[in-house]
Amino acid sequence: MSASAEILLEVGENLKKEIEKASGNEIFVRAKLNNKKIIKEIEVLARGNSYSAPAVLNDLMAGEMIIHNHPSGDLTPSAADISLAAKMAAREVGFAIINNAADQIYVVVEAGKTKETKKLDQIEILNYFKKEGKLANKLNNFSERKEQLVTAQAIIESFNKSQFNFIEAGTGTGKSFAYLIPALFYNNLNQSRIVISTNTINLQEQLINKDLLTLKRVLDFDFNAVLVKGRNNYLCLRKFKNFEKNFENQELEIKESIFKELKNWKKNTDNGEKTEINFQLKNKVWNQIAAESDLCLKTSCPFYLKCHFMQARKKIYKADILIVNHHLLLSDARVKSDTGSVDKGILPNFNHLIIDEAHNIGEIATNHLGHPLYQPLLDNWLKGLSGEKNSLLAEIRGDIAFALDSDQKRLREILDKKVIPITQKIRDLIPQYFNELKTLISDYKKKKITVDEQLKNSPKWQEFKETAENLAAYLKNNFSFLQIIYENLYLGLELETDESEMKIKSSLNRCQDLIKRVEFNLKAADTDYVFWLESSYYRGSEQVVQKSAPIDAGKFLPDLLWSKLSNLIFTSATITADNSFDYFYRETGIKKAEELKVDSPFDYSKQAELLIPLDFPDPANNNFLKELVINLKKIIIKTKGSTMVLFTSYKMLSYCYNNLKDELEKQGIRILSQSKLSRNFIMQEFKVETKTIIFGTSSFWEGVDLPGDLLKYLIVVKLPFPVPGEPLYKAKEDLLKAEGLNPFYNLALPQAVIKFRQGFGRLIRSKKDSGLIILFDRRVKSRSYGSKFLQSLPKECPVLEIDSKTIIAKIQENGV
Structure with a gap:
């Protein structure tokens, strides 16, 4: 597979020599193109072996191209090539493959238009931090700090040169202003959205309610900053309507006084955020009225125009600065990665990211990349498949009445003789499944035991394995029969049952996820992961959880998140150990970054x-x-x-x-x-x-x-x-x-x-x-x-x- 090698005319010989220097192995090259899309300049970023090379993506700009060679001469892109090319396309960076002679090229993604990004004026911005600057005029007890100036200067360079930066700034440096002011200036010049991620609520609130409000008064231009919260933090008006109806039918166990307070809050709330509730509300009640992604009807919802989450999302997409926490940042990245869809996440596309309180990003990433399995996860899914009034199965039964006469009998038989009995089998198996896990862990003094080959070869694990395989099989059967009903009842007919269709799609998605978790933890075979059983107490009773986590989260983070960014700043008061960033490089998986260590100004x-x-x-x-x-x-x-x-x-x-x-x-x-x-x-x-x-x-x-x-x-x-x-x-x-x-x-x-x-x-x-x-x-x-x-x-x-x-x-x- 090849294409015109015209774009290699000026650099083909140089590329060939670089490949020869690497003993014919793969190289990873940054290429700059002229206005006729001919490569005019190359820079070797990395060298690898005969089948791969490190993808170094830090400094790439829109309109440039990355090139690597296939020593085999076969220019067909691999799955990894296509995945990386798609990420580069989002940054308008081209992606191409060449042979070792550098006379054939296959362009997987064309380079986008070169964007002339405007550079930050270092002198203008640093003047804000001087003792006679605009910050001093607006802040009480402001003092010029050389540490803050040095930090701000590094951040200005990071934006101007599209760098990845590790910045350790001691307590009292004033690092939030040091990154906020350059970020706001950059956005104002280039209309480029910037995401700032923190670990604690305290810092989020400081940024949104204090620092950014101050900068509204200080800066000569306006900006729009939004604190981003997960969907589950918002009231769903459609779910509340069903909640209200069930309460009136006396199907909910909730005090009337609490219900009245909820109704009054719902009537008066502007944003529908859980944090606005000033009375005690149990999580299990909130979950019945909270927004959920897979139970959202989107534009088909009768409450769409009033939807609190959709209103919040509109603000997110219009914002210049987005304040998020590390959990939401990683959840968003994982959802987009798992689904292959940008629309499934909460955050819009962004190319600039600042991670404050960065010292624990590796630990949080480790938690987010696991596939835990615990009983409440299965129980919550089963609730929707109960035979009770208003359950999904009851709604499906009602909807079957609208099907063609010839289909009604067959669909009822699938529901009554397949789905319901299989669901009951699953319901019966779940306690057995977790009791056998409890028996496994009770043989050990520790509350956490690794699932290794020795454990997997034990008689008790073999017994558990049979139960787990049965559970997975029943889940798959349940999925198959629900899928038949979904395809024949909701896709085959134009019924006005958007809600039922949405609920069955949600149930199918969650069932698929449960199958994946059961099988992944049962096999415990992925060498990039560690698997273990953990015993803990939850609401007064012992719970055993199957857990899994990547051994080295840094191996996954570049592909998951960093590769999509043109510049990235990590900052914290504590990134280094023994004055070295080595540990942090491993935690993040980043190979190259600009480093800065600034001491605290305190005496x-x-x-x-x-x-x-x-x-x-x-x-x-x-x-x-x-x-x-x-x-x-x-x-x-x-x-x-x-x-x-x-x-x-x-x-x-x-x-x-x-x-x-x-x-x-x-x-x-x-x-x-x-x-x-x-x-x-x-x-x-x-x-x-x-x-x-x-x-x-x-x-x-x-x-x-x-x-x-x-x-x-x-x-x-x-x-x-x-x-x-x-x-x-x-x-x-x-x-x-x-x-x-x-x-x-x-x-x-x-x-x-x-x-x-x-x-x-x-x-x-x-x-x-x-x-x-x-x-x-x-x-x-x-x-x-x-x-x-x-x-x-x-x-x-x-x-x-x-x-x-x-x-x-x-x-x-x-x-x-």
Whole structure:
């Protein structure tokens, strides 16, 4: 297969030489074309082996072309070629294949028109950050920060040069303005939509309700910024109508007072967002009235013009800046990838992405790329196939009456003798399926066990396998017979039953997804994934979940998301470990990026001290917890409040809480424990009540902003190493070993250092803050790797090894 080689005239010989330099292997080339679509300039971006080469896509611009060779001489594009070509087409970048002699070329996608993107004026933008600039005129207590200027300059270059950037900007740098102002200017110049993704709600609200509102007053041009929420956050008016009808028919178990409040809210709401509800509403009630993608009638819906989600979506498509969270960003990318349709997602096309709080993007991507299977997922699907009034099966039975007389009997027989009995078989099998999983996991002391060859060869797994295969078979049969009804009843006839058609399509899609999950987790054969069983408690009863996750999410992210972008900025206060971005490269799967590391502008020499108790037992010592409780009691009685204690496990937290609660309460001190209270409640109580102490784990290590006197003492119990032996962690270890890398120094240590830095960053939130950090883990001094943690802290921060009496004296000096 070949096409005219005219476009190779000027560069054919150079391409041939480059292929020869690569020993005839594949090369990946960036090509610039002239106005006659002849290639005038080439740049080799990567070299590979005889069948593939790395796809380096960072700096490609509309109107350019990427070229790679097929050493075999067969220019037929592979499935991977076509997939990549489609992604490049969205960026108006061409894609072509050549032979090794570089005299034949097959253009898979033509290059689009070269877009003359306007460059940002660096001087003009940086002036905003100067002490006499426009930000200073609008913000109280504004101060010029060289760190902010350096960060903003890197972001301007990222837009101007279409770069991928890793930017670590310490707490207090002012990085949100540093990326918002260049992004807004770029959009104003080029009308190019920009997406900003964050991890926490706090930062989203800061951006949309504070920073962007400020910039509306500061900038000389207008812009439209929208906070994007998932569809499930919006009220569905059609579902509410059915909900209301079922309540009036007394088919819903919901208090009349709650129903009245819901009706009143529905009548008065402007946006139909769940967050507007100011009364207590259970999730199971909200789910009955919330919008869902596969239960949406779109333009056929009688409420389409008033639809809250569709109104929100119109705003999204008109916006210049979209604020999203990492979960929505990845969910959107995965839906588009799985369906092959841009329309299935929430976000419109975009080529520019800024990821703030980027340090956990790899972990969130890992969660989103898994295929978990748990009983409520199957139970919720079955609810629609019950024989109850208003169920899908009841609606199908009613719709059959509208079919041709000759079809009615056959369709009823399929429904009564196939679908309903098979559905009942599935309903009976589900408890057996999960009970057998529970039996499997009960043979082990751990709550998580890896599904490996040893487990799969065990008698109990073989027994479970038979049940799982039966479940998959019944699901497939159910799908087949529902498909027959769908094709003969809803596609074959013009019935005014859009809702029934939509419901059966939804049921078919969900059934297909369940089949995939059952078979994927049963086979547990994909070597890119780790599979495990996990036992936990859900609403008071034990639940066993089948879980799966990619061992290396970075392997999937470029194809899923990064390859579609012309520029990408990752930023966080904690991306590096041991002053290196190496760990982050692996997490994201990015091969090349511009790097910048900017220290915090805070004066840690005066604002903070890290205290390490002398002669404290090692965490592995049996006396560690006992000594910890004794020391915590002394410290907390002295501080009386303004204190947060960070634990690395709920078990340790609960032990300390149970041994301190009563004695501290006698002193009038209340422990707000994450083992007992929700995170939001703890934060609210801590801000308004004196003499309160936070005991937190997991989520409290980051995203907590308690400036000033709210938080003056931070206690870190242990270094936050990942739990050894966890299935996912073990699989990552094995992968690193297979690559000849040391898992401790390439996985455990970087993870722990980054999380430690996050925890440390909870204390000093402004230039006026001051306080003490007390670390009870002496491994930072006793182990060789301990220096990695201390070196990761701000250079000026004093680190003192002192006895417990001196710690109490330091607390006294600090203002208690």
